[in-house]
Amino acid sequence: MKGKLVTVFGGSGFVGRHLVQRLAAAGARVRVAVRRPAEAAYLQPMGDVAQIVPVPASVTHEGSARAAVAGADGVVNLVGILYEKGRRKFDTVHREGAGIVARAAKDTGAAALVHMSALGADPESRSRYATSKAAGEAAVRAAFPEAVIVRPSVVFGPQDGFFNLFASLARFTPVLPVIGGGGGTRFQPVYVGDVADAIMKGLGERSCAGKTYELGGPAVYSFKEIMEMILRETGRKRLLLPFPYFLASLEAWFLQLMPKPLLTTDQVRLLKTDNVVSGDLPGLAELGIAPTSAEAIIPTYLDRYRSGGRFRTPLQV
Secondary structure (H helix, E strand, C coil): CCCCEEEEECCCCHHHHHHHHHHHHCCCEEEEEECCHHHHHHHHHHCCCCCEEEEECCCCCHHHHHHHHCCCCEEEECCCCCCCECCECHHHHHHHHHHHHHHHHHHCCCCEEEEECCCCCCCCCCCHHHHHHHHHHHHHHHHCCCCEEEEECCEECCCCCCHHHHHHHCCCCCEEEEECCCCCCEECCEEHHHHHHHHHHHHHCHHHCCCEEEECCCCCEEHHHHHHHHHHHHCCCCEEEEECHHHHHHHHHHHCCCCCCCCCHHHHHHCCCCECCCCCCCCCHHHCCCCCCHHHHCHHHHHHHCCCCCCCCCCCC
């Protein structure tokens, strides 16, 4: 990887920061393609002077995407959205955007392309998010057959939007929902560092070309078990309330009107399917990566949600 130029679309995001740090440490030159380069400036101290350069680009604008990948040895597309807002639609970002990046990478001679999809990608799903992710994979394969596709489950780490969300909610509400009733949806959370390592393998190892990898952690948890883990690490007692899907959909109809929705009706549809690896495709083990457990990482950042702060012994409140 030393001396090679790698363009990372969406490099200023959660997974992106971990990937950019690894690329810089490996000696790569990194071009961070983002809509607002100023928001990626915090990445630059991760490398030497001019090693990490933010550039303006959008996966939905073909001209800017081609300019961002010009001369690149490798390209990574991490761009995705969890909900639709304005002109940012699932199909536009996940399918059209994926195709634009893949075609640009192929046409400009990039040797490798890694595309980050999602474990729930399924053309038969009732969720628009899931079907758009599957359509994006198809667009990538059509334009760049040798591309490596990674499908992570829920990704956890210090800046995640899942464990942090519910730990934050637990500070203000006496009740946490278990959507679906019973134990709720099952998840196989994967550590962000392992996802970044998998992408590094996809960029650097020829044996990965053309393959799709499902990325899951070492354990499967129900929605209820994840809520219990969060409460345990934050030292709080809260009522875990079973929330049938129809009630969750009703509440989501109102919540999705918020500027940054806590829940959407499409996400409720997605939660009706377990988010675990199928076992039919290669994963972290085939990449030589030992998956990191949630129990090893979660305590290092959820402790800030404890009553009195992270430096106080957690109390049951």
